[in-house]
Amino acid sequence: IIIGSLDIIAGVFDCPVIYPIPRHMETENLVALTMEQLQQILLPDNPSEDTLFVAELLKGKIAESTSKDIAVKYFNQVNSQENAIVLGLCTEYEKDCPAKVKPQKEGYILHADKLTVYLTGADKNGLIYGVETVLSFLENGFIPVCRINDFPRMQFRGFHTGLPAREEIPFFKRFIKYVLAPMGYNTIFLEFAGGMRFDRHPKITEMWMEGNQKAKKGEWPAFPHGSMVAGGSVLEKSEVTDIVAYARSYGLEVIPEVQSLSHVQYITVAYPEIAEIAEETKAKTKYDLNKEDIPPSEFYAHSYCAAQEKSYEIIYDIIDEIVEVVKPVEYVHMGHDEVYQIGICPVCKDKDPADLLAKHINRMHKYLADKNLKMMMWGDMLHDVTRYKTPPAIDKIPKDIVMLDFIWYFHFDKDLEDRLLNHGFKVIMGNMYSSHYPRYESRILKDGMIGAQVSTWCRFDEYTLGYMGKIYDVLYSANMMWNDTYQSDARLIYDKILVDMIPKLRSKIHGSTYPTMYKTKKSVPLRLPYPQPAACIPK
Ligand SMILES: [Zn+2]
The missing domain is CATH 3.30.379.10 (Chitobiase/beta-hexosaminidase domain 2-like)
Incomplete structure (x- = not known):
């Protein structure tokens, strides 16, 4: 046998490398x-x-x-x-x-x-x-x-982040121009929480600022999603309009993520009367903050009550204000993940949690439909998992809601999306961390899988994104979303391409050329710890 040629994985490329790899x-x-x-x-x-x-x-x-x-x-x-x-x-x-x-x-x-x-x-x-x-x-x-x-493989090539802090807006724009657009992303899922000033609910804005400031001083537990949305501060609507317009100019549609029902500490901290809390817990929450360590999950109410009309009045106002600023083309992402506190308050305790969830989802869906908008949501609460109280809601909600499916990383052995697909929903791979999404190649081929989304859950600055591995994640995942020949076995090849790309790219998003010689602005000679042949030592 004569081997004519041999391809070495992650060796050198004999043709120009374009990434994501063209079809x-x-x-x-x-x-x-x-x-x-x-x-x-x-x-x-x-x-x-x-x-x-x-x-x-x-x-x-x-x-x-x-x-x-x-x-x-x-x-x-x-x-x-x-x-x-x-x-x-x-x-x-x-x-x-x-x-x-x-x-x-x-x-x-x-x-x-x-x-x-x-x-x-x-x-x-x-x-x-x-x-x-x-x-x-x-x-x-x-x-x-x-x-x-x-041309791209997937319809939705998404990136999830919170509103950037004011001082990170220039970096946010460079990230769009030099990373997201060149990597073929076409969607930004933008989480709002309390990070934009709400004119109709100044109390929410006030408490969001106060809570985040107290958390920074250590007086309150960390405000959930506080630092990752607007750095715990508040952006003016004109600043949000500017970010959205910038993203759109680079071909990225902005889908606002309006956290509703759950992850609504930004609302319940201002309106504790609608918090979904069991009576016994309410009695317990008289803490002495100087004496006790209280986890944020106990200190802040994670959900509001799905049975009280006041909850709907507030969330409708928030939807209105966000929609007026973002002007979404088609979709709004309405949250609904990790709804563990449901059917526990005095009003709800005898009601079926699945009915409560379905009622809330249906009312959000209708409210958006009346504005000619469609809905996306996290799909976890519809999964048939023992810990969840609400899986039967899957049969009681409209099928045109797009599901972002993320609990795949709790169930590596199962193709969890099948339940959503079999019930007629379209699915986006939620929080698709490139490094460990199992059986990607077969799962993306299923009918109804329409996209993927890389997520950040941290502050939006270059250091944090790099430290958390998010820059790599965005780059690596881009090719999975773009090219249908992607193979997880060839990871070393993609890694090699990225390793070559990253230094130049970091200079672009940093806004100046690396290395920046931070602080000293002088180079420091590095002494190698082993003897060198005389010829190798530069004079
Ligand atoms: Zn309730």
Whole structure:
């Protein structure tokens, strides 16, 4: 037997690496256009706003990495399309475009040949992803002769985070521009809790600020989700509008996560009268905070009462205010996870918890439907797990609610999503931590699995995200969401690609080039602890 060639996992790549890995890519060992040859970005006459935005994005990113100022011109201003990247939507320059097939939704087609590169996007997202492919090539100094037909695998490629703290908004925007958009994400699930000023409920805003301040001073237990939403402070509505508009401009739809029923400490701390608390617990909650260590779960009421009308009045107002600011295109995420405190207050204690949950879900669904909006929610409480009191609710709620399924990590051996799919729901893999989602390849193929979501549950700053492994997680998961040839066995190969990418990417999201020589601004010679051959020691 003669082995002609051998691929070594995580060895070196003999072709340019584009990541997430394109669906169909053929490259030749020939140069189409070098960075030196590139002179212009050419657009069809009368381009759309989207095409203009993407052309400026390409021009701007080239200028950032090379200081080269590339002119943006139109077809009617030039005689030749050479030394150019021609870009536009497929509807804008169908006639001139060399691609025979149309790009797929959110996809693009890239044809690079002698001195001209044609990039055709199906839509704005497709153009943004295509531009990132062009930029990845240009990092090596040239675009090879190639034909790429690329488009995402999943409908929802999501990233979950809390509202950023005010001082982290510039970083949040860089993260969108240099990480989320280039990695093909199209959805941000944005958790609000008490992190935006609510005009109709100043008491919520006041108590959220006070609670977080007291928690920081150690006077109260940590406010649940306090530091991860707006850094425990409050953003003004104009700041939220600005963040949302920025994300949308990069092709990321913002789905607000309005925590309702559960994880509503931001509400119950202001309105303790609607807290879902058993009578015996209520009697017990006269603590001396100087003497006792109280877990946040006891100090704060996790749920409000699903039977009291006042609960609905408050949550409707909160939905209204958030929807007015975010203006969601289609979906609102209504929380409903970890509803352990249900059917326990004096009003509810004889009621069926599953009925209470279903009633709350149905009223949220109807309230959104009246605004022409659809609903998403966490799916855990519908699972048939001994600890939960509410699984029968699964038969009592509308099937068009999209379920974010996350308790897969409590049940590694089971395909838990089957219960939701079999009941007719569409499912998004919730909190899909790339490092350990079991049987990913077979589970994503099931009918009704429409997306995935990487989650952060921490403050949104570069240090914390890096420390928690979230930057890696976002990058790794991007390819799982994008490319249908993803294989968990090939982890070492993806790791190798990411290891090469991360230093440059960190400089971009940091806003200055690493290493930053933090504090000292001086380099410190490193003494190696073993003897070196004389020739290896630099003078
Ligand atoms: Zn109740």
